[in-house]
Amino acid sequence: MLNVAREGDTLSLTLARPARGNALAAELVEALHAALDEAERDDGLATVVIRADGPHFCTGLDLSDLAACSDGDLLHRLVRIETLLARLWHAPWHSVALAHGRCWGAGADLFAVCETRIAAPDTTFRFPGAQFGIVLGTRRLAARVGVDAARRIVATGGEWTATAAQAAGFVTAVEQEAPPAAGKPEQIDGATARALRAATRADHRDADLAALVRSAARPGLRGRIEAYVTRLRAARA
Numbered sequence: 001m002l003n004v005a006r007e008g009d010t011l012s013l014t015l016a017r018p019a020r021g022n023a024l025a026a027e028l029v030e031a032l033h034a035a036l037d038e039a040e041r042d043d044g045l046a047t048v049v050i051r052a053d054g055p056h057f058c059t060g061l062d063l064s065d066l067a068a069c070s071d072g073d074l075l076h077r078l079v080r081i082e083t084l085l086a087r088l089w090h091a092p093w094h095s096v097a098l099a100h101g102r103c104w105g106a107g108a109d110l111f112a113v114c115e116t117r118i119a120a121p122d123t124t125f126r127f128p129g130a131q132f133g134i135v136l137g138t139r140r141l142a143a144r145v146g147v148d149a150a151r152r153i154v155a156t157g158g159e160w161t162a163t164a165a166q167a168a169g170f171v172t173a174v175e176q177e178a179p180p181a182a183g184k185p186e187q188i189d190g191a192t193a194r195a196l197r198a199a200t201r202a203d204h205r206d207a208d209l210a211a212l213v214r215s216a217a218r219p220g221l222r223g224r225i226e227a228y229v230t231r232l233r234a235a236r237a
Contacts, residue, residue, distance in 0.1 A: 002031035003053075004038075009046035011039055018054020023062035024106050029080050036087050046193075048091065049182075050114060051098040057123065060105025063229060071221040075213070081106050082212045085137060085176065086205045088113040092194040098178050099123045109137035112144055116182055117172045125160040125170070127153055132228040135215040139208055144170050 003014040013035055013121055015022040022028075039045055052058060061077070069077075087108070097114035099107075104126040111117055111125070129136045142150035145168045151162065165171040173179070 001025075001028050002035065004035050009044055010049060010051045011035075011042075011045055011047070012051065015050070015052040015058060018052075018056075019066065020062060021056040021059035021102060022052045022107070023059045023064070023065075024081060024110075025062040026077055026080070028062075029077070029084055032084055033080070033087075033180060036084070036091075039091075039093070045093050047096060048088075049096045049098065052100070052112065054101075056101035056107075057097075057099040057103040058105075058107025058110060059102050060107050060126075060128070063225065066225060066229070067224065069158040069222055070075045071216075071219065074221050074225070075216045078134065078212060078216050079209065081109075082136060082209055085109050085113050085140070088209065089140060090201055090203070090205070092197055094193070096178075096182050100183075102126075105129060106136065108142070112137060112140050112170070117170065118182055119162040119165065119171045119173075119176050119180050120176055121162055121174055123162040123165075123174075124172075125162075125165050127158060128228065128232075130154045130225040131231075133215055133218060133221070136212045137208075138211075139204060139223045141170075144168075175216075 001016055002010075003016050005012045005014070013032065015028065017023065017025065017028060039048060061081070094116070095114040096116040096118070097111045098118050099111050100120035100123050103111050103119070103123055105128055108125045108127055111119075127137070127141065138150060138154055141153065144150075145153070151170055160170075162171055162174045166174050
């Protein structure tokens with residue numbers, strides 16, 4: 001489900017649910033949290049790279065068990081995802097995301113929180129959460145592409161190509177393979193790198209979590225997601 005490998009001062013986290021498009025099941029989210037627990041205790045770590053097996057980077061929240069979930073179950077899962085994203089956004093080390101195929105929903109949010117964001121030419125991005133009433137990751141998207149662009153992208157829920165995403169500043173580079181320099185941190189010592197990151201990232205964790213909870217706590221969350229899935233299937237048909 002998650003393959004973890006350490007080489008030198010770089011930690012690689014590989015999403016390994018290719019049959020499900022690496023969708024974020026609760027177990028995968030908890031495995032990522034556990035990996036970050038270890039990373040935060042590792043003073044020798046300089047870089048964390050997130051990549052994925054299979055044809056897609058991450059297709060978002062796993063909805064395979066939607067019929068068995070209550071609104072409360074879904075809210076808890078979304079809170080754990082938001083907490084994961086916040087941890088990565090405020091992490092003290094250099095973070096790299098290597099995307100390909102579909103990078104949608106919470107998968108696109110996972111990509112967005114990394115400092116270096118490399119996409120293969122076939123990558124597509126979507127932020128569909130607002131289509132079922134969820135506010136997740138919007139402020140961080142706005143930090144990447146600007147407030148007006150972020151609002152438009154989230155409100156329409158449309159598909160975004162890698163080239164368009166790069167032009168908007170969301171993607172750092174469009175490459176078939178990650179360039180060798182992608183995983184190299186800045187040429188400064190670790191303490192300075194941590195201080196630099198802390199000084200350039202305002203802490204909005206409480207506000208971001210509150211925005212998510214307010215949107216998800218509105219009764220009928222599962223029904224809204226089911227309606228969205230129905231519309232999506234009809235559009236594909």
